[in-house]
Amino acid sequence: MTAAVTVTGQVRIDRRALFPPIRLQLAPGLWTVLLGPSGVGKSTLLRLIAGLPIGGVFAGRVENRQPIALMAQDPGLLPWLTVRQNAALGARLRGERADAARLAAILQRTGLSDHAGKLPAALSGGQRQRVALARTLMEDRPVVLLDEPFAALDARTRMAMQDLAAGVLAGRSVLMVTHDPAEAARLADRIYLLTEEGLTEHAVPATSPPRQHADPGAFACQTALLARLIEGAPR
Template sequence: MHAPVLPASPDAPLSVTVANARLTYGGIPLYEDLTLRLEAGTVTCLLGPSGVGKTTLLRMIAGLAVPEPPTAIATGDGRPLAGRLAYMAQQDLLLPWLTVLDNVLLGARLRRTALTAGLAGRARELLDRVGLAGRAGDRPAALSGGQRQRVALARTLMEDRPLVLMDEPFSALDAITRLRLQELAAELLAGRTVLLVTHDPLEALRIGHRVHAMTGHPATVGTALAPPGPPPRPADDPAVLALQGELLRRLRE
């Protein structure tokens, strides 16, 4: 029986609303009037075809992409998002000269936080939970692509932020490891507000409280599907499989 790796979030559950989002590339509108609400303390999953703008939306919320007026990104408590979010990109972005452990502790290192035994112990426990026990002293070059992605997941979880943005966090994993880490993420991110981009309908329906299809040119976000029961849901749950058909229909449209 594992003890919780992450402490309770120091912030109250955080809601985020993106309203009237507009962004153009080369004179072609990517969004014109896109709206998405992230409910506090829930996992929102976003699916859509490649190039529709899912990653750009994550980057916009993270402050890494600059939208055009009249875009508004607001939090439920009115405070800025700076310092309150963790972002896991599609690429693992591990620093090759650091060990696995130091990559997991990278945020603390950059903030010049004292690397206490407790902090290092929590990082090692996260590595254990993602299946990398005994690899803390390795360099990223010694790891497979799936193992590197697991280090990036541990680093994201280590940040302990009330808002977590994740861009295809399990895409490089084999099927069984993917299922296991979906369950781990659902456990460790409980109570946090999460926006997770994925191309896998079953993944979204297993761990999301609200699942949206993002489609069209310019892109819009469709009405949410709400899978029954708490995540993580069994992959063979008949209700989940039925909703998978509906989600695929929305994506085809």
């Protein structure tokens, strides 16, 4: 079981507070999903946890001593490497040999086996997104950060990749940023809304994720989340 990851504090950009002081804790071994309007600092929180530059000043503390895997919004594929090589890039950069069996299994489950020898230029946008997901899944890390990981996928592929990620990342502490209330309702163990007014938690359905698309509790959660996002402020 992984330990909790906690972010406490505030970010300022050009002396303006991006959000008020907050405290976000990732529950050990569970999926935490973060929603909110664009520009409010969701991706900034991911970058803080990952130890990456944020383009601002952080006054606070990040408590985490565990290795992290990050999937950013941009697939970030190297154009001169094949699908197989991009998926195994982490091991390559560390000077290690990738686990061939794990790589083959992940390429199979992400529907990329038939494209393993192709370069990124020969792939569709959705296929490139799946390569980025495969690369993230190849990193056996206790903390996983996902920034809009399924946004470029069609509805059927999105649900299949959600199920895949939920299975492969079970037992890890996952923080996923999304703009999709339905995705949050389907995958989250915990849901938080971040707005200019701060961070608030939202109730999740009683059933366990990943929930069926027709789950009444997930649908009710999705509707309530959408209402709160439209209102523009937490209750």
